[in-house]
Amino acid sequence: xxxxxxxxxxxxxxxxxGLLLIAVGTLEFLQEPNRVDQAVPAVVAQxxxxxxxxxxxxxxxxGGLFATLLLLGVVxxxxxxxxxxxxxxxxxxxxxxxxxxxxxxxELVGRARPPAPLMEAGGYAxxxxxxxVSAALAVSLFAVFYHRVAPRLRPLFVSGxxxxxxxxxxxxxxxxxxxxxxxxxGWGVGLAWAALAAMILxxxxxxxxxx
Numbered sequence: 001x002x003x004x005x006x007x008x009x010x011x012x013x014x015x016x017x018g019l020l021l022i023a024v025g026t027l028e029f030l031q032e033p034n035r036v037d038q039a040v041p042a043v044v045a046q047x048x049x050x051x052x053x054x055x056x057x058x059x060x061x062x063g064g065l066f067a068t069l070l071l072l073g074v075v076x077x078x079x080x081x082x083x084x085x086x087x088x089x090x091x092x093x094x095x096x097x098x099x100x101x102x103x104x105x106x107e108l109v110g111r112a113r114p115p116a117p118l119m120e121a122g123g124y125a126x127x128x129x130x131x132x133v134s135a136a137l138a139v140s141l142f143a144v145f146y147h148r149v150a151p152r153l154r155p156l157f158v159s160g161x162x163x164x165x166x167x168x169x170x171x172x173x174x175x176x177x178x179x180x181x182x183x184x185x186g187w188g189v190g191l192a193w194a195a196l197a198a199m200i201l202x203x204x205x206x207x208x209x210x211x
Contacts, residue, residue: 010142011139011143011196011198012195012199014139014192014194015191015192015195017188017191017192018135018187018188018189018191018195021184021185021188021191021192022127022185022189024181024188025126025180025181025182025186026181026185028184029111029179029181029182029185034179034181036180036181037179037180037181040173041114044173048174052174053118056170056174057119059167059168060119060130060168060171060172060175062168063130063134063164063168063171064130068133071137072091075141076091079144086201089201090140090197090201091137091140091141091144093197093201094137094139094140094143094193094194094197095137095194097136097197098132098135098136098189098193098194099129101193102127102128102129102132102133102186102189105126105127106123106124106126106127106129109126110124111126111179112125113125113177113178114176114177117176117177118174118175118176118177119175119177121177125177125178125179125182126179126181126182126185127182127183127186127188127189128169128172128186128187130169130172130178130186131165131169131172131178131183131184131186131189132186132187133190134164134169135186135187135189135190136189136191137190137194138162138164138190139190139191139194139198140194140197140198142158143194143198145157146158165190169187170183
């Protein structure tokens with residue numbers, strides 16, 4: 001069984017959902033006033049505690065560059081030993097492509113970050129790099145490992161993959177380094193790019209070669 005069969009059909013709605021998230025995030029960003037972007041930080045501020053501040057900081061660092069590179073190494077090593085080269089390509093193209101795309105859009109848009117962040121964050125805001133990369137990583141891991149997981153554990157596996165980008169994105173909003181629309185668009189970029197990468201790479205092979 002190939003690394004994408006029969007789950008490959010899931011990538012079309014994933015890509016569509018990603019494009020929808022990009023559209024929703026962009027519309028919220030462009031409208032005046034940004035009702036959701038302005039309302040959510042005020043609500044989140046009421047939930048803040050020192051413990052939650054620390055937990056969110058840990059989460060956001062876990063979705064950062066260093067932690068992502070470390071995780072990619074952990075994922076790639078056993079795949080390489082098993083000669084699953086195409087699977088490695090799926091993960092790397094998904095994650096690095098989403099990172100590059102998000103970074104490029106940031107520079108083109110040039111949106112300022114929210115005021116009074118709870119941690120230091122440089123660069124522009126839209127879209128969220130952390131949200132894009134965490135979503136792309138989740139999609140690529142689904143593509144590569146879903147059929148390697150025991151059927152009874154697949155709901156837990158998928159829930160974990162879904163929860164990771166949600167937690168990372170939520171941490172960025174909580175820490176006031178991103179607007180809600182930044183995170184929505186970031187999730188969309190990662191989701192759409194990784195789903196597209198998985199579909200394209202699968203079409204270039206027979207779906208069975210390195211499973």
